[in-house]
Amino acid sequence: MERRRYIIISLIFLIFWVGVILFFGTRNPEESSNQSYFVYNVIKSIDNVFDFSDTKWFREIEVFLKKLWLGDQYADSIALVRKSAHFGIYFILSVFSWLFGYLYSKRLLIGTLLGVSLPALIAVVDEYSQEFVGRGSSLNDVLIDISGAVFANIIILVIYVVYKICKEIYLRYK
Template sequence: MKNKKKKWFFIIGIILIAWVGVIFYFGSRNTQTSYNQSGAVYEFFKSLDNTLDITNKEWFINLESFLKQWWFGTDRVAGMSVLRKSAHFGIYMLLGFISSLFTFVYCRKYLISFLMGISFPTMIAAIDEYNQGFHDRGSSLHDVMIDLSGAVTGTLFLFLIFLIVFIIKHFKKKRNFENDKRI
């Protein structure tokens, strides 16, 4: 590996390991501690909503309804449950992004990077759900599926960035080529 590639590989690898550590840390919290932590976050978002009045906006109502239907199959779900599942989604979206980027920096292969961006987070999600059974919490395949959807979203987001960079490089190259032809 070249020095610059080694440096990025090392940095992203450390971030990846740290993020997996964060996931296992939160997964090892007992039921009461977990609910207290999400309760504090829920109260923060409620106070933020009191200031910004987000929950009455049409886009938010549509998004919340979509997520409730997708994740729970019904609209009759407490806001705290939606917040907890959103945390699952977001945490694994970031893990999908990081693990896909880590793999791409290592091997520069899009397909392998895409597959690792989905499969590694899903494996971590399954291990984390299994681990929660040892900490007075329930394990849920449903949560693994939400985590998987987050990993897919994070991986697709990285590939969207790759696509944008590719298009920008393509048009820059094309413009430079046309400028060279004029000279």
């Protein structure tokens, strides 16, 4: 009964997060731009307090991400915020997908496959649906979304392996 409850809760989180993603994807260009500016202004406010944007590591990460996600095209900070949001929301979707797949099947492979394939499918559907609200779809955005999902799965797998190793060591010396 407890396992079933966890499966249902993870499915609710998964469905909710897919809804959040599709909600953001169906905003018209003006609303989407306003959301980006709002997030950018929040980050700038936090930066004004902690002054992290003047650090060397921040500038190195910023340059790396701009080259990785935006290539040679000019990119302002708003564009980087938008691309980082793509990465982050699909990272979270991947965690929820993996959790549901793993809890439902009790198999690591199923959790991993669902943790990458469902976010990839949602990314394609989301980019396609943007065409209907006057926004362009972008293969680059889909690739950023999938990279967020893959990165989440890598972190989950590392945590899983470390947990299993620690558990084995603990049981061996108990």
